[in-house]
């Protein structure tokens with residue numbers, strides 16, 4: 126992530142260069158203006174006249190520079206935000222399917238909203254604000270040094286104290302920011318779950334329980350925010366106290382120098398201006414430096430959530446499925462559970478064969494499919510595909526050869542066409558054939574705009590059966606070599622399910638592995654094998 130942030134560094138540099146020019150020119154204009162004041166007080170009108178045009182030119186140039194500063198600053202902010210957001214979503218989709226499924230994806234939502242907001246304020250804008258504040262502070266310091274170079278010592282002292290306070294307070298701040306981010310993870314997951322179970326909450330009258338839980342979680346987060354704000358107030362108050370004390374001391378000093386005639390009226394105003402210019406940047410530094418120090422931990426937390434725990438290197442490229450899949454003494458248990466789910470499976474699935482997988486609930490059918498889909502690897506024995514160990518086959522190659530039809534259907538809010546083609550190029554004939562084979566022709570013909578009709582929000586304007594058939598058409602069109610079906614007929618009426626099953630069993634160039642509770646006696650015999658999975662050590666092939 127840091128690399129992505131560094132990519133936006135040129136934009137930050139450009140913007141700070143503009144700030145530098147602006148602050149520098151502003152200081153020069155101020156200095157010149159007060160020099161002219163001194164000449165005027167001395168009655169040197171000639172000098173006043175000769176210096177006024179360059180003063181006005183400088184003052185006019187401040188306007189475009191001010192606009193350029195705002196534009197370049199905003200551009201930097203836009204670039205860097207887009208960079209890290211692209212990086213993040215890229216990495217999320219680089220996660221292994223199984224690892225992603227195991228986690229609560231609320232943490233990703235929380236990272237994309239809460240953590241990114243904190244990063245934007247603390248790091249992205251933090252760096253920019255600190256850079257700009259440092260430049261303006263330097264400009265103020267330069268103004269002071271034109272009257273008396275010893276003023277530089279005063280500026281260095283202020284910076285040193287500021288940095289020390291920021292550094293000392295950064296440790297507890299980091300801890301609190303990290304804890305707040307963890308609380309946000311739980312909070313976002315909770316809201317996501319509760320909203321998706323809206324009808325259950327209403328049907329079972331759980332509003333009161335949900336409201337109480339929500340209040341408690343909100344309270345924890347608000348309290349953590351309160352602690353962070355309280356710490357920030359303490360940091361700011363101590364820095365303000367030190368700085369105000371120093372400024373008053375300096376004011377007394379320069380007042381005395383003015384009274385004894387060591388500083389001119391212009392010089393006096395230059396010093397006041399210089400101090401004034403250093404004040405706001407110092408407050409910006411005081412506010413942003415401690416936050417900046419906390420950003421590292423947040424980045425680390427986000428990076429850790431994006432790592433795949435399984436870093437096994439897959440070396441085999443597999444562009445075509447040639448002969449078959451072989452289970453050799455395969456056993457499996459889930460990593461967080463010692464219970465053996467599958468044991469000593471020896472089985473061959475031939476290319477273009479049609480297999481029905483049946484068995485009691487909890488027998489291990491889905492686990493068997495997970496192994497075949499390469500979501501998990503066997504804990505004993507091995508699965509070979511065309512003679513290669515499946516574990517070594519590159520995921521992206523294998524996923525390119527398979528299609529999945531599941532009970533839970535995901536549809537994009539887009540046209541029927543795009544939902545079937547999944548944004549890949551196919552001819553109209555190919556699409557229409559897949560639609561016919563999936564039993565979708567009547568549905569598409571009924572739609573006012575045919576294939577270009579829109580499916581809304583995960584298919585809320587179409588029936589469960591139509592949804593399933595869209596996914597079946599999707600799988601048929603993708604010309605996958607292996608089709609995994611997981612209770613694909615569960616939401617179809619019997620006639621329609623039988624019809625689609627017949628179509629799929631009639632397809633010559635595809636291997637079908639169908640896990641189903643819905644078994645039709647008249648189509649059962651069309652399968653090459655019926656595999657019964659009934660828990661450990663019990664796998665029957667008929």
Ligand SMILES: Nc1ncnc2c1ncn2[C@@H]1O[C@H](COP(=O)(O)OP(=O)(O)OP(=O)(O)O)[C@@H](O)[C@H]1O
Pocket residue numbers: 459462466484485486487488489490491492493
């Ligand atoms: N992620 C998991 N971690 C630990 N155990 C699991 C996990 N998923 C499933 N199991 C266990 O594995 C066993 C087999 O589950 P699986 O889902 O494979 O069965 P199934 O035959 O598909 O069941 P059903 O027909 O009810 O969907 C069950 O005892 C289940 O509790």
